[in-house]
Amino acid sequence: MIHLLRLFVFAVFVCLAIVAQIRRDTKSASLFIAFVLLVSFAAGISRRESWPFATWALVSGRGLEHVVNYDFEVSDASGRWQRLDPRVWQPASDNEVLDGWLAWHLDDLRSDPSKRAEFFRFVLDRAEKARLRVRRGEEAGVNGWLLRWMAAPYAFQRRALWTSPQNVPSASFTAVRLIRETWQVEARYRNEAAIQREVIGEYRAR
Amino acid sequence: MNTALADFFFRPVHAANLVMMRTICALSALWIVLSRPDLPSLLAFPDVMWASVPHAHKIAYLLLFPLGVERALYAALIVLLLLVLAGVAAPVTCLLSGLLLYHFAPIETLMWTPDPMLRGLTLPTLGMVIVACAPAPGWRDRWIRDRSWVLPLFQVIVAEVYWFAGIAKVRNAGLDWLSSSSLTHLILSYDQIHGIATGSTPLGYRLAAHPSLCSFVGAGGLALELAFPLVLVSRRARVLFVPAVLAMHLGIALLMNIVFLEAGFVLVFVDWPALRRRVWGGA
Numbered sequence: 066m067i068h069l070l071r072l073f074v075f076a077v078f079v080c081l082a083i084v085a086q087i088r089r090d091t092k093s094a095s096l097f098i099a100f101v102l103l104v105s106f107a108a109g110i111s112r113r114e115s116w117p118f119a120t121w122a123l124v125s126g127r128g129l130e131h132v133v134n135y136d137f138e139v140s141d142a143s144g145r146w147q148r149l150d151p152r153v154w155q156p157a158s159d160n161e162v163l164d165g166w167l168a169w170h171l172d173d174l175r176s177d178p179s180k181r182a183e184f185f186r187f188v189l190d191r192a193e194k195a196r197l198r199v200r201r202g203e204e205a206g207v208n209g210w211l212l213r214w215m216a217a218p219y220a221f222q223r224r225a226l227w228t229s230p231q232n233v234p235s236a237s238f239t240a241v242r243l244i245r246e247t248w249q250v251e252a253r254y255r256n257e258a259a260i261q262r263e264v265i266g267e268y269r270a271r
Numbered sequence: 272m273n274t275a276l277a278d279f280f281f282r283p284v285h286a287a288n289l290v291m292m293r294t295i296c297a298l299s300a301l302w303i304v305l306s307r308p309d310l311p312s313l314l315a316f317p318d319v320m321w322a323s324v325p326h327a328h329k330i331a332y333l334l335l336f337p338l339g340v341e342r343a344l345y346a347a348l349i350v351l352l353l354l355v356l357a358g359v360a361a362p363v364t365c366l367l368s369g370l371l372l373y374h375f376a377p378i379e380t381l382m383w384t385p386d387p388m389l390r391g392l393t394l395p396t397l398g399m400v401i402v403a404c405a406p407a408p409g410w411r412d413r414w415i416r417d418r419s420w421v422l423p424l425f426q427v428i429v430a431e432v433y434w435f436a437g438i439a440k441v442r443n444a445g446l447d448w449l450s451s452s453s454l455t456h457l458i459l460s461y462d463q464i465h466g467i468a469t470g471s472t473p474l475g476y477r478l479a480a481h482p483s484l485c486s487f488v489g490a491g492g493l494a495l496e497l498a499f500p501l502v503l504v505s506r507r508a509r510v511l512f513v514p515a516v517l518a519m520h521l522g523i524a525l526l527m528n529i530v531f532l533e534a535g536f537v538l539v540f541v542d543w544p545a546l547r548r549r550v551w552g553g554a
Contacts, residue, residue, distance in 0.1 A: 068331035068385060075373060079366070079400055085418070086362055086404045091281070094420055097404065098280055105428060109435035112442075117373065117396040119388040121432045122439035124529060127447050128456020134464055156307045157316070157379065164464075165383030170323060180319045187317045207309055217306035218530050220389045224466035250459045254479065 071115045074104060134246045135163050135171070136223075139192045141234040146242070149188070150232075151223040152206030153195045158219035167243075174266065185268030189241045196233045242267040279503070280420040286408035287543045289415060289422055290358070293365065293405070295538055296398035297355040300372055303391040303532065304349055311341040313378050320382050328385045332377045344371060355399070361407035369399030391532030394429065398536075401425050422539070423503070429536050430500045433516065437496030451482030454489035461527035475526040492519055502540050509540045 081097040108118040137149040151159035167174075174181045195205045205227040209216040227233050243266040252259040304310070314321075315338055329335060336344070348371040354364040376392035377385055387393065405421040440448045447453045458475040467473045478485060495515055501508035520534040 066327070068325070068327045071385075072331045072333075079370065082366070082400050082404050086366075089418060094280075094404075094418065098420060098424055101401070101424060102427065105431055109431055109438070112439070114386040114388065116377070116386045116388065117393050119386070119393050119432075120439070121388065121435035122443070123389065123436040123531070124457065124523075124527075125436065125439035125443045127444045128453050128458075129460040130456055132460055132464060156310045157313055157382075161380055161383050165380070166320060169383065173323070174319075183317055183319045187319075208306055211305050211308050212302075215302075215306075217303050217391060217532055220391070220530055220532060221461075222465065222528065222530075224528075226466075248463070250456050250463065253463055254459050254476065 074115045074118070078104070128250070130250055132246075132248055132250060133168075134248075135167050136244055136246070137188055137192075138242050138244060139189065139238040140240045141236040142239050143234070143236070144240075145234070147233075148226055149192055149241075150195060150199075150205040150225060150227040152204065152208070152225055152227075153188075153191045155206035155208045158221070159223050160219060160221040164221075171265075181266060182268060185241050185243075185266065186270075189238060189268065189270060192241065193238050195227065196238055199227045199233045200230050200235065202230060240267065240269040280423050282419065282423070283414045283416045284419040284422045285542070285544050286413055286415050287547075288539075288541075289402075289405055289408055289419075291541070291543050292398070292422055292425060292539050293358075293361065293402045294356060295535060296365075296395050296402060297352050297368070299533065299535055300368065300392060300395035300399065301349070301352040301356070303395070304345070304352065304375075307379070310375060310378055311338060311345050313382075314338055314341060316382070324381055328377075328381055331385065332381070333374050334378065334381070345375060347371065348375065358407060362403050362405070365399045366403035369396055369403060372396040372399060389531070394432070394533045394536050397428055398425055401428075426503060426539055429539055430503050432533070432536075433496040433499035437493055437499070440493055440496070448493055449486060449490050451486040451489075454485045455479045455482065458485070458526050461529060465528040467528050478526060488522075495519060506542075509542075513537050513540050 078100065081093075081100050085093040085097040104115060104118045107113075108115050108120055112120045112122060114120050138146040139149055140146045151163075154162045174184060199205050204210075205225065242264050245263045245265050246260050247263075248260045314334070334341075348368060351364050351368045351371065355361060355368055372392050373396050376387045376390065376396060379390050380387045401421055401424055405418050406415065408415055444453055459479055462473050462475040467475075478488070495512065498508070499512055499516065502512050516537050517534060520531045524530050
């Protein structure tokens with residue numbers, strides 16, 4: 066219901082803008098200005114988003130001391146595992162998929178083998194398509210085909226991994242596994258290897 | 272509306288500044304849209320990923336059409352933004368662009384969150400609807416009095432970005448934000464998650480080695496955000512804070528690999544005719 070209310074807020078915003086554009090009088094303008102100020106301030110102060118009226122709470126919490134990170138690894142028939150390039154998810158960002166959707170829905174995947182298989186097949190398929198692109202000398206992701214290096218990055222994004230054809234195998238990927246990594250930020254700062262890794266799901270193509 | 276507010280919102284503005292506001296909104300939106308040329312294809316991600324999205328979220332953003340229609344609408348959005356840039360039928364093209372941006376922006380995040388803040392299309396969406404209220408001045412027009420309030424209203428929205436960001440830090444982290452450990456942990460954790468901590472020592476790791484410098488940077492950033500609304504009323508603040516904020520975004524990108532895609536919107540505070548006079552001279 067709250068989301069339909071947001072649609073209503075946006076609809077009022079647009080309607081008042083149209084009225085202000087057509088009538089061109091101070092009263093309509095004042096009404097529109099008052100509405101925009103009221104809603105934008107309410108969103109910011111209450112910290113309740115009514116997008117596009119945002120809270121703008123940009124990276125504002127205390128720094129993390131302990132990190133939990135999810136990612137995927139893929140392998141070809143030789144069994145050599147390698148980290149999935151984050152651009153495989155494009156036009157989704159790795160942040161939305163890994164830190165967002167996956168972290169929130171991991172229990173669903175673990176409890177339902179059919180969902181898990183569907184999702185892992187999807188990941189393997191995207192990884193394979195990206196591998197073929199990289200082997201052809203193209204980018205692993207699809208975002209840059211128009212603007213190339215001028216394409217906008219994502220606000221939050223992991224480092225690109227498959228930057229040359231040598232970074233991916235010549236044979237098809239046949240398996241994918243989901244890993245969870247945990248670490249203490251300070252400990253990893255002192256020792257890059259201070260990471261605990263756990264494989265929490267694996268899928269092999271038949 | 273009281274006199275001070277009326278003076279602020281209903282003062283004449285230079286046509287060039289209004290045209291630049293429209294251009295910044297359209298260019299920024301176009302940059303994001305052309306950088307995600309296949310955005311509608313996210314709707315074809317597997318059912319397992321979309322199943323958890325409440326239908327109300329899709330209704331709220333009118334994401335109710337088949338993929339083919341969405342792709343056609345996305346192409347229409349690109350054409351509309353190009354028309355806005357060219358100044359063709361600006362009020363109508365601006366409004367339609369704003370509506371389509373509202374429709375498409377949440378696709379990127381909807382599987383996780385219905386709020387696509389920080390993904391680059393929030394200010395363009397607001398800006399397109401607001402600038403649709405304005406007359407359509409050309410580059411040769413000078414002062415505008417009719418519906419000139421469009422520019423100061425949008426400037427308030429942009430100022431809110433930084434002010435609310437500062438307020439959020441005070442509310443979420445309080446005085447801890449000023450401690451060296453808070454910013455150090457933020458920098459280190461983002462470096463580590465984003466994978467820029469591997470290989471050569473990243474800039475963030477080097478900064479983290481100097482706790483007092485971290486504390487200073489954190490306090491400076493917070494002070495800048497909280498004081499940013501001064502740009503609405505002070506020319507001196509605009510000269511000082513606009514470059515400072517751009518430098519802050521550059522620093523955050525280098526230190527944490529976090530890119531604020533709407534950073535360019537601070538350019539709506541630039542007085543373009545005055546800048547032109549300063550650089551090239553003339554009246």
